[in-house]
Amino acid sequence: METAVEVLNRVWGYAGFRGEQAEIIDHVSNGGDALVLMPTGGGKSLCYQIPALVRPGVAVVISPLIALMQDQVDALRTLGVRAGFLNSTQDPDERRLVEYAFRNGEIDLLYVAPERVSTRATQDLFDGAKISLFAIDEAHCVSQWGHDFRPDYLQLSMLHERWPDVPRIALTATATMATRTEIATRLNLGDARHFTASFDRPNIQYRIVAKNSPQRQLLDLLKTEHRGDAGIVYCLSRASVEKTAEFLKENGIPALPYHAGLDAFTRATNQSRFLREEGLVMVATIAFGMGIDKPDVRFVAHLDLPKSVEGYYQETGRAGRDGLPSTAWLAYGLQDVVQQRRLIDTSEGDFAHRRNMSAHLDAMLALCETVECRRGQILAYFGEQPDGKCGNCDTCLQPPEAWDGTVAAQKLLSTVLRLQRERGQKFGAGQSIDILLGKKTDKVTQFRHDQLKVFGIGADLREAEWRGVVRQLLAQGLLAVEGDYGTLVLTDRSASVLRGDATVMMRRESERAAAKASRSKSAAPVVDLPAEAVPLFEKLRAWRTGVARELGMPPYIVFSDATLRAIAALNPTTLPELATVSGVGQNKLARFGQQVLDTLTAPG
Structure with a gap:
């Protein structure tokens, strides 16, 4: 039987594994359960696709992505892998053909949706074949606090109960420590080995x-x-x-x-x-x-x-x-914060749910600020x-300035406080900022807000800067919004700032700095190729588009840009030479190799 790295080279055309792929594949291939956290683009799918080809039987891949199953199966078939799917887009005859192939071991991977797994018919189908492994993709969908919760995932704990000898691998690109624990608990993966790759995407x-x-x-x-x-x-x-x-x-x-x-x-x-x-x-x-x-x-x-x-x-x-x-x-912007806070306050969930949503938002605001x-x-x-x-x-490219915004915070909070205490009124950010800037708008004069002691005391900052102050006070929990109109109100933490007991540091970033940060990378070419290879790359892309259109599949299934770039840089003249390029496996070499060589030598 082929080794995992031999399968990787033959099928995918890659010379070796990345990161923890080899260890994960070895563990699952030997029958172990695994919980894998790996960022998008890190090669998660190989962690179950290669064990599926190494182990005897058919691998069942549980995925919520019905609309993409056809493309996933097409990509595997293009590599020469026997794959199929069962979902609601198929007619009865199509489903029967796939089921027959599954029972008779004529496919290596079967993709199914989570809701199908809980049906009696699908469970009977699984009982009638040798299953090599269960792969639970997008495993974070089991988290009831998560952003992609799918109730059908809660039923997947039955996989271990009904087929205890079949190894399981659950995979996700996004999970905090709490979410990982929830995945392991809800999917009955308490004894599974955890693999956590770096979340860094340096590109x-x-x-x-x-x-x-x-x-x-x-x-x-x-x-x-x-x-x-x-x-x-x-x-x-x-x-x-x-x-x-x-x-x-x-x-x-x-x-x-x-x-x-x-x-x-x-x-x-x-x-x-x-x-x-x-x-x-x-x-x-x-x-x-x-x-x-x-x-x-x-x-x-x-x-x-x-x-x-x-x-x-x-x-x-x-x-x-x-x-x-x-x-x-x-x-x-400021309105984003107001809107998200309002969505949380008006959500149908209980107190614990709203508190969880607030914690998520607070972390997102901290990242922004x-x-x-x-x-x-x-x-x-x-x-x-x-x-x-x-x-x-x-x-990093253009470090923003951190400044002591305590006085500005006190001015803003004082305005909100005076409106509420002296006038019994609550307004949104715009009115408080107009008061601070000393603007005699119709609304300011209508409510006689120009008579407040704080009127005009904020002329040292521009309107955009004051909006930044409000936004950052909301982000730090020193100010809150309430009601359908997003009116500003003080929080329990506001008093310490008003008394001068707390320092409020803020972020200041000039428009010039932001523009400089964006330009710093825009000059870098996406296609990093020798000048003579660029026309070859464009010829290969045009060829790939035509082939993909004929086959009715996305161009990247034929070859990725990275592979085409490597081919253009090498400019191979023989099939053995082309076979050395990463991403050119045996099946693709046999199917497309001569066309690639002809494209490289074609005039124009």
Whole structure:
């Protein structure tokens, strides 16, 4: 029987394993249970796909990604791996053919959705074949406190009860220590060996900017740094998705919308186009993205504040799966904080649920407001000790200034206090800022707020700076919002600042500094190739697009950009020479090798 590394080389065309892959594969191949935490793009799928080919029987892969199963199976078949899936998109005849192949050992991997596993028919099917292992992908979906909770995952503890001798491997790209414990408990993996790879994605540049016409800021990012690149833009609401997609299209950026309000056909069509066409931008709610294997997503942008660091990390992790330079960009403003706080206060969950949501939001706000390395803060959140400054996030490239904002905080808090105590009134941030700036607006004069002692005492800061003060006081829990209108109120911690017992440090970042941080990387070419190899790379991409269109599959399933770049740099003239390129396995060599050589030598 082949060894794991021989399978890796023959099927995938890779010379060796990365990180803990070899140890995980060896453990599972020998019948051990495993809980694997590995970042997106770290090679999680190999951790169960190779044991599936090494162990006798059929591996069952449980995945919530019905819309992507066809692509996952196509990718394996292109490698020469026998794979199939069972889900609700198939007609009865298609399902019967797959079930027959499963029972007779004619496939190596079977993908199924979690809700199907709990049915009697599927359990009887599993009883009728030799199962080599169970792989539970996106295992964080079992966490009831998590951002992707799927109730069907709670039933998967029965796998061990019904098939106790079949090894199980649960995998996720995002989990804090608490979530890992919950996964192990709920999936009955108490005795499983835990493997935790580094959460670091050094090729992703993390950048968070102050909101100021966010659609225009996004357009500037795409035109100056990511023209022609594939990317994902996340928005909080369906309306924002539609407006942003339309705005980008009007400004020459090919963009598609994706949200739950679209009919299933439109969603499926847009997702398919994003996977299969080059250079498209998907504007979506967080309903889009889990399991997206597209390796050449060059940027992930957020136009609204994510609810948690876990969600942010998982969403940004969809950029740069191929290891090439990519951008994670977030526009963040005062209204985001007000909106998220209001969503928590009005949520239907109990006190414990709201407290948990608040803790998640607090961690996300701390990431936004930090003056330290953003990557280091993300790694620390997941329990990993950062190794100094990363040198590839905005706070490292252009360190923001930390300033003593205690006096400014006292002025703002005093304004909120006087409105409430002297007038019995509560207002949003805008009114307090107008009072501090000494603006005699209609609203200020209507309520005689120009007669307050605090009127005009904040002229030393600009309006944008005062909005930053409010935002940071909210982030630090020194100020709160309440009600449908987001009115400002003091917290239990406000008094210590008003008395002068506490110092309030704040982050100041000039627009010039933010622009400099973004330009620092925009000049770096994404395609790092010798000049003579660039035309070859473009020829190979054009060939790949044509082949993928004929086969009805995403281009990256044929060959990734990284593999095409390596081929262009080597410019091989024989099949044995082409076989030395990482990512060119035996099946792809036999199927596409001569076409690649012909493309390289073709005129033009």
